Amino acid sequence: MSTKETNLTVSQPSLKLMREKPNFVRLFANNIVWFLLVFGIIIMGLIDSSFFSKSILQNILVQTAVLGVLTGGISFVLIIGEIDLSIVGVLAFSAGLGTTLMNNGLPWFAAVLVIIMFGVFIGFINGWMVAKLKAAALIETLAMGLILQGALMALTQGRSIINFPEAYSWIGQGTIGGLPVLPIPFLLVYLFIYIVWKKTVFGRSLFATGGNTKSAYVSGINVDRIKILAFTISGGLAGFSGYLLSAYMGAVTMTFGSDLLMYTLAAAVIGGVSLMGGRGNISGVLGGVLLLTVIQTGLQILGISSYYVTMVGGLMIFIAVVVDALKTKYLQ
């Protein structure tokens, strides 16, 4: 019955070594979106060397801006394990509302404020409904999105809103020293999200709430408040991206931004944000939105007939999601 001969501590270091070993694989798997992005750019470049031109790379950053800001916003909601399908409705209607008021005499900066605050307001309502009334986010935000897209139609009676003052459009069309302005707000938003997620009490609470709401509550976190804030930020950034898109396009049309929703979700998931909540990092999201834009722009540049672009784009996203799913499975 004597068991003294077994020395437990001896086996410890070797155990540790075993664990370190697959770190390189892990690094690859965790940053797969960036590897795919580099891979995608190289492939595009090999097929058509004009892909490496400064103007196209600039163009990609510009194209990414709206999708990027929108995806950054919805990521807050995805991390708490909920979903926000109202973002494109918010984007469209808030831009429509702000620009209509502006064309009726409101100063441009006030219009911008209206656009953002309207998004914040809708986001707050979504959050309040989900957190306090326990509404199902999927349906609630779907309804909200439909209302707002319909409201844009009602507001404009089918006409496009155009003729914006130059000051309003500058953020989307202007340049500083020959470089487009649009990527700047986009990258600033990502810097802001990085700080919020990594360095603030709110960010940590966000991930805790998404990872296990009950545990977070028992740890003294006001989970209702966290949820409402997450939706509010999502709405606010959706409004902001509405401002960016209208400034870039110089118009608010009927179908304004309506194709962005699925790309937003795809970009977030490819970027490593879990739809179950609790998992995600902003560099992954950045990689995700860049990857999708590279694919889309690439397909246009390669001159693939527009009849095929949607299908090929969808296929690319599908492959990326499969890779992501395999990665998750492997890491388990």
Added chain:
Amino acid sequence: MLLEVSGIYKSFSGKEVLRNVNLVVGHGEIHGLVGKNGAGKSTLVNIISGVLKSDKGTVTFNQQVINRYSVLERQELGIYVVPQHATIIPEFSVAENLFLGIWPRKKTGFVEWKPIFERAAQELAEYGLHIDPKMKAKDLSLVDQRKLNIVRALFSKAKLIVLDEPTTALSADERNSLFEFVLKLKRQGTSFIFISHYLEEILKLSDRLTVIRDGQSFTGYSTDSIDERELSNLIVGEDVELCMRSKPLGGENIPVLECRDIIGIDMDGVSFRLNRGEILGLIGFPGSGAREICRALFGLHEAYSGQIQLNGNVKNIPKGPKEALEQRIVYVSYDRHQEGVVQLLSIKENISLSILGSKLKKLIGMLDTQKETDNANTYFNKLNIKASSIYEAVGNLSGGNQQKVVISKALSVDPSVLIIDEPTVGIDVKSREEILFLIDELTQLGLSVLYLTNDYNELLRVADRLIFFSNGKVVREVNNEGFTAEQVIEMRDSVKDGVA
């Protein structure tokens, strides 16, 4: 022999988790399987049930080598695993759960619903389980749910049933009822592999036992030839020092927490006093008010009226955990998965959760990362958490280490009252003693503890005073002076009869 496992080796990505494991189970035998978390028990069970394939070695069932058989084929032979968490479908009736996957069908392929209730009632009665087959499974008690799972296995002609920690979260009486049920089935010829962290259960119920330690098996012990102390040494591979309560603080009884007439669901005027540096043991059946008052003091269970006094000041009963934490009352839940850890977050991040909005908050909501790391490291070392670093995800840790993280989180608040609810369920002996030693040590520094557990042996080792609950009231109070677990059970049952 019914089951013979011999020379099993298994590695996961180069790490050997089982090394020459042997185990033999006879007909009508209850075979105990014990080991620390992460020792390889689950891997072994998965190899027996067919979820995993071994790298080397054979599994023989009824003289038949079944290495290559799938889970389904093994179930047809009669090997069933009843997992730790009851695998019932809550919204289905008992009968539907029983017939899940083996529904009697008409020729057309549609399920024949009519006879299943009658047949279910027959089967249940045959195995001595008296529940209404039309009841929804979610309305069953925990122990009946587990029994239902066992009956379901038997119903599919099981010859060997693996019970994976079947007594977790059961009260002592429910445990006994489950044991009687198992013993009855054993007499009818069914064999069991019984996995548990409670050694006295293993010794009481099983005929022979196998210990798994660091992937190796120590097998064939008859439960008559080994006592609890020897067994726990065998499991850990070294002498585990059992925690004994050090002498509590001097005689002056300074009350820290006084509860007066707290009324709520299952609480009918709870009043008691907790002194500084004291460990107060709470004893009572489910629904007697013992757990309810623990949760009410932390704002997780509603109290309609009543009053508490903290350090002499009258306070409101907390309306939520946030308020309780502000009053420096902390609660460690019996449900580690639901109310304890966030699996995806790291050890460090989990430990910080309770102090995010207070100690770790800097200007404009920024996180004090330096302080956070220091705090996490302090508890990481103090509680001897086994992990590569504080950055490892809590989901990767064993149960015992997860519990240490939950306790670190609670202690980070610098609590004056620690409410601890089944802190050692499902964790290994060594972790358990480390946790008990720490609690004992902290009470010397003035921490006061409400301790709720059904493991009376453990409770009697650490508690200074015991209070008994019945019908939502404290009905008896004794100083803990050398009682045995049997005496405590007797006292608990007598106060129940006295009131009812």
